[in-house]
Amino acid sequence: MMLARAAADFYWMGRYLERAEQMGRLLDHQLTRLVDTPARELAHSWRVLYDVVGLATPSVPHDADEAEAFLIADAYTLAGTLVEDETQPISIVSCWGQARDNAKQLRPWLPVQVWTSLNQGFLWIHETDLPAAWAAGPPSLVREAIRRLRLIGGVARSTMARDDAWRFMELGRHVERLQHQTALLESWDRFGPLSGSSTSVWWADLLRICSAHELYCRVRSMVVRRGSVLAFLIRNPELPRSLRFAVRRIGELLADIDPGGARHPLAPPHAMALHLAAAVEMNPHGDAGIWHGEEESGRGHSFADLLGDSLTLHNLTMAAYVDYPVETGLPS
Amino acid sequence: MPDSIATSLDERFGEQPRTCKAGSGAFAHYELDPGIYDEMFQRDGTPREACHRLADTLARASPDDLATLQEGVARRFLHEGITFTVLGRAEMSEHIIPIDCVPRVLSAEEWDHVDRGLRQRITALNLFLEDIYHEGRSLRDGVVPADLVLGCRQYRVQMRGLKVPHGAYVSVCGTDVVRTRDGFAVLEDNLRVPSGVSYMLACRAAMKQAYPRIYRAHGVREVAQYPRDLYSTLASLGSWRGAPRVAVLTPGRYNSAYYEHAFLAGEMGAVLVEGKDLVVHDSVLYVRTVAGLKRVDVVYRRIDDDFLDPVTFREDSVLGVPGLFEAYRAGNVVIANAPGTGVADDKAIYAFVPAIIRYFLDEEPILANVETHLCREPDGLAYTIENIEELVVKEVGGSGGYGMLVGSHASASEREEFIARLRADPANYISQPVLALSRAGCFVDGRLEPRHVDLRPFVLRGRDEIRIAPGGLCRVALRRGGLVVNSSQGGGCKDLWILRGDREGAR
Numbered sequence: 088m089m090l091a092r093a094a095a096d097f098y099w100m101g102r103y104l105e106r107a108e109q110m111g112r113l114l115d116h117q118l119t120r121l122v123d124t125p126a127r128e129l130a131h132s133w134r135v136l137y138d139v140v141g142l143a144t145p146s147v148p149h150d151a152d153e154a155e156a157f158l159i160a161d162a163y164t165l166a167g168t169l170v171e172d173e174t175q176p177i178s179i180v181s182c183w184g185q186a187r188d189n190a191k192q193l194r195p196w197l198p199v200q201v202w203t204s205l206n207q208g209f210l211w212i213h214e215t216d217l218p219a220a221w222a223a224g225p226p227s228l229v230r231e232a233i234r235r236l237r238l239i240g241g242v243a244r245s246t247m248a249r250d251d252a253w254r255f256m257e258l259g260r261h262v263e264r265l266q267h268q269t270a271l272l273e274s275w276d277r278f279g280p281l282s283g284s285s286t287s288v289w290w291a292d293l294l295r296i297c298s299a300h301e302l303y304c305r306v307r308s309m310v311v312r313r314g315s316v317l318a319f320l321i322r323n324p325e326l327p328r329s330l331r332f333a334v335r336r337i338g339e340l341l342a343d344i345d346p347g348g349a350r351h352p353l354a355p356p357h358a359m360a361l362h363l364a365a366a367v368e369m370n371p372h373g374d375a376g377i378w379h380g381e382e383e384s385g386r387g388h389s390f391a392d393l394l395g396d397s398l399t400l401h402n403l404t405m406a407a408y409v410d411y412p413v414e415t416g417l418p419s
Numbered sequence: 420m421p422d423s424i425a426t427s428l429d430e431r432f433g434e435q436p437r438t439c440k441a442g443s444g445a446f447a448h449y450e451l452d453p454g455i456y457d458e459m460f461q462r463d464g465t466p467r468e469a470c471h472r473l474a475d476t477l478a479r480a481s482p483d484d485l486a487t488l489q490e491g492v493a494r495r496f497l498h499e500g501i502t503f504t505v506l507g508r509a510e511m512s513e514h515i516i517p518i519d520c521v522p523r524v525l526s527a528e529e530w531d532h533v534d535r536g537l538r539q540r541i542t543a544l545n546l547f548l549e550d551i552y553h554e555g556r557s558l559r560d561g562v563v564p565a566d567l568v569l570g571c572r573q574y575r576v577q578m579r580g581l582k583v584p585h586g587a588y589v590s591v592c593g594t595d596v597v598r599t600r601d602g603f604a605v606l607e608d609n610l611r612v613p614s615g616v617s618y619m620l621a622c623r624a625a626m627k628q629a630y631p632r633i634y635r636a637h638g639v640r641e642v643a644q645y646p647r648d649l650y651s652t653l654a655s656l657g658s659w660r661g662a663p664r665v666a667v668l669t670p671g672r673y674n675s676a677y678y679e680h681a682f683l684a685g686e687m688g689a690v691l692v693e694g695k696d697l698v699v700h701d702s703v704l705y706v707r708t709v710a711g712l713k714r715v716d717v718v719y720r721r722i723d724d725d726f727l728d729p730v731t732f733r734e735d736s737v738l739g740v741p742g743l744f745e746a747y748r749a750g751n752v753v754i755a756n757a758p759g760t761g762v763a764d765d766k767a768i769y770a771f772v773p774a775i776i777r778y779f780l781d782e783e784p785i786l787a788n789v790e791t792h793l794c795r796e797p798d799g800l801a802y803t804i805e806n807i808e809e810l811v812v813k814e815v816g817g818s819g820g821y822g823m824l825v826g827s828h829a830s831a832s833e834r835e836e837f838i839a840r841l842r843a844d845p846a847n848y849i850s851q852p853v854l855a856l857s858r859a860g861c862f863v864d865g866r867l868e869p870r871h872v873d874l875r876p877f878v879l880r881g882r883d884e885i886r887i888a889p890g891g892l893c894r895v896a897l898r899r900g901g902l903v904v905n906s907s908q909g910g911g912c913k914d915l916w917i918l919r920g921d922r923e924g925a926r
Contacts (some may be wrong), residue, residue: 088664091707092696191500191672195685199499206500251709346710408709413698416712417705 089251093196095409097252100189101259104205104236107182109267110169111233113139114179116296118225121162131278133165138274139267140169140177163221170228171217179232183209198246201239208235251344258340258404265333265363266397271296272320272330273390279313290316297328321367330393334364337400344408356403363396439471439478440464446478448866456600457869458523458859469526469918476633477521477860477867485862489520492625501621503675516618517911522626523859523872523893524637527920530889533596533603533876536786538885539776541592541878544608544763546779548588552578552759562778563771567795570846571768572816573611573761575724577731581748583757584656585882590755591649591719592878593892596786598857604787606854606873608772610756610764612721615892615912616645616877617679622914623890638919640889646686648879648886653687653717655881656753663716665689666697666706670722670738680721689719699742702749717753718743724758732758766815766849767793789854795846803841803850807834810850812841825902827853856902861895861913871896873904874915889917 113136120129137143172178176185187209190202212232220228247253275293280286291311294300303311303319323329338360345354353361366389441449441460451457451464459470466474477485493515496502502513525533550557551568558565568574593613595606623642627634654663667689669680684691690706698705698712705712720727726736731744746752762768770791773784792799792810803810807826814822824837841848858869876891893915894904904910 088690088706088713089709090690090692090696091709092693093691094709188672191677191681194500194678194681195667195689195691202500203498207498210497255709344709409707411707411711413700413712416698416707417700418712418714 089255091409091411093193094251094255095405096189096192097196097255098259098262098404100186100193101256101261102263103182103186103189104239105260105263106177106267107179107186108233108236109263110140110177110179110182111229111236112296112298113271114166114169114229115226115233116292118162118166118229121225129162133162135274135278136169137165138278139271141270142175142177162225166221166225166229167217170232171212171215179229180212183212183236193252196252198242200246201243204235204239204242208232208239211235254340254344255408258337258344261333261336261340262397262401262404264328265330265337266394268297268320268328268330268333269390269393269397272317273394276313276317276390286313287311293320297326299323299326299328302326331364331367334360334367338364341404354407356400356407359396359400359403363393363400366393366396439466439474444478445480446474446860446867448868449860450869452858454600455855455869455871456598456857458525458598458857458872459869460860467524469524469529472637473522473524473633474860476630482865485520485867486865488629489518489862492518492520492629495625495628496621499621500678501618502678517897518622518625519861519863519870519895519897519911519913520626520629521860521862521867522630522914522916523874524916524918527918529603530640530917532785533874534887534889536603536605536784537592537594537596537876537878537887539780539782539785540594540605540608540772541589541880541885543776543779544592544610544772545586545588545880547775548757548760548763549583549586550779551762552583552588553580557775557778560778562774563768567767567771568762571762571765573724573759573765575732575759575762577744578757578759584753587656587755587880587882588757588760589763590652590656590757590880592880593875594878596874596876596891597789597854598874599855602787604789604854605772606789607766608764608769609875610760611723612756613875613877614676614679614721615875615894616888617682618912619877619888619890619892619915620645620682622893622912626914626916634916637916639916640919642888642890645877645888646683648888649683649719650687650689652879652881652884652886653719653753653755655884656755657716659716664706664714665717665719666692666715668692668694668697668718668720668722668740670726674721676721683719690715694722694737694739697740697743699740699746702742702746702751704740704743704746704752715752717755719755724761727754727758761816766791766813766817767795767846770849789851792850794841794848794850799850800841800845803848804838807838807850809853811853812837812848812850814847815849816847825853828902853902856896856904859893859895859913861897863897863899868899870899871902871904872913890915 117132117136120132168175169178171180173180175181187205190197190205194202215228279289290313291300294303294311294316297320299320303316307315307319321330324331324335326332341357341360342349345357347354439446441451441464451460451462453462459466459474461467496515496518502515547557557563558568589610591613593609593615595609596603597606619642650665653665657663665687667680667684669677669691671677671693681691692706696707697715698707704715706715722738725733726738728739728741728743729736730741744758747754770788770793773788776782776784792802794800794803803812810826812824812826817823824833826834856871856873859872860867861870863870872893872895874891874893877888879886893913895911895913896902896904897911898909
């Protein structure tokens, strides 16, 4: 028996842990580039990073020299906001704290090993001295955070029963991943260079952020092009960070959660998940260039629809399993 | 946990016993006070029979060993989130309950005495509660003043005439027991929502890891069965077709004992709920699950009566469930402990518990009461005011170390202020002498020293059985000379080892 509120807590715990890791991946990429990337490019990529997570773009002086000085000095602030600012809901510390709050509500359902690894990680990042960590090497802190977040995932995978608690946690994780990856692709595409020698570097960076570069080179090509990369990150069924992977997993989880299983009428969130799967796999929006991996000039018109649908999926899930009216929940 | 240290200490346990004595060697700073009972050493400084194995082992440990062990135990508590929340501070924050790495040891005979006394007490108090909510014989016969009971804030008129299954008003009780030179005595009966049992279990788990061989060799009685006993007790309170659905009702994660609520729910396989998770429909209690509303059979509530049901009790309660009492009245759900039990652990009514035992059981109390002066009586008030420096003054409905004054520790102005409060509302206060609580060996500030302790055993009363976990929460006043053991007031805890009779003390 899964308490409705606990299901919501598992769902949100999955979302926050995923969100923290996503933030870590973005920052890892950005902080690694501090060493040798020209100021203008750095400024641009900070802008993209902030755009992906829905924050206002930091303002940068137009003069190249000033911009460089500003960016090097201010990278600490920019990163600090996203790592340790507890007033910033998308910072790693905030997400970790929220996940811990959820986990705290879930102690009766959560294996003690999962709680302990999550709590130890929280205590670690909460007590980390950011200036000292920065001095030791800017990416080292986020890499350690990512390592600890993955450890939590691994402990959960090896200790949790595959029941509704697990399903809701995984559902949250994949809904978050779908929304984040969609936002990432959309921002990357919108800010990306239209042409020129830097194009392939730009898209290769996206593959690296998504841990997809090796797989892409192996199954696609060493030639990195916008359309091909987007198609790969949208439709590859084996890549954990592809949109298709996320919507498929969401569909499977909701089919298991759905009291009617795969029989019609499907529960509303389950039906929505199938709609999303069709959107990703079947290209209902007619954006052939992206969905089929061909070069063309149209830029990501479908991503907004996907984001809207994923939000609807979230709302339907909450309405069906958490916030339903008493009358509909009474035993027949 | 530093395994190497634990192993090293544990291995030394097998060595030839040494003679250890309070005041020498590792116990050089362990000063005995002839007026205070010491749990580890006899008056001549040699270890008590039940403690000499442990004392021998500690005598061989270096301060560094013990410090590392202590730190390992504390770290374990921190990482596992074994915390409590301190209320009333500007910023509510989680704290680890300080744990002392030296267990307290009681012999089988000592425990047997406490056990029998607790059984007697919970039996009498349940009979008393049934009586005051039905016939009221004890009130008519003057065993307890009727106005004291009927005027008590914890008396629930809604419970009058209501049949409580098997007369089990109090199913879970955490009685505070102290020891002085005169023996064991009950300081308080906690009959509403006693807490601390999770710390008892956490301390035990930590000690088993710290001293595996020593623990095994002592023949310590197990307490790990408590959650199963609690479930069995709750399940025995009704008749069900299958296994009853048990819910632990918590005020939420900001409650000071939230860790315990979650722990017990998890260990019992019960569902941990807040009021907002429950719905009453047609006098039946349901819990919201992802598969719709499911009936709840038993509520183990960890919230006070006042907040249980805004329809019946405090209407501003947001913690409870509207209609819960109606479902209870209809017999569709069991609530443990029953509403209205708080009247029997009121500090003024406490003074009459020996009389209650004699009246209902026709027996002499096995466990003594602490001398108590009722300020509602003119003599009691005058005595309290006159001797306030030697007394502890408590609010009759207070708990957790709040609302009390330790006369000897208070300033003159604090005493004056309290006297004014006494005069304004004398019926709200009682006074007791400052007790010379027994002391047990603790590792504090890098050395072994005695500290004052008390003991809270947990008693379960089901349909036809009383179960008592052979152990309890042993609270310790870690500050030198301090007497307040509450965790909210800077106290800590330690494990309590009850020895099995057959192996106890064997060298």
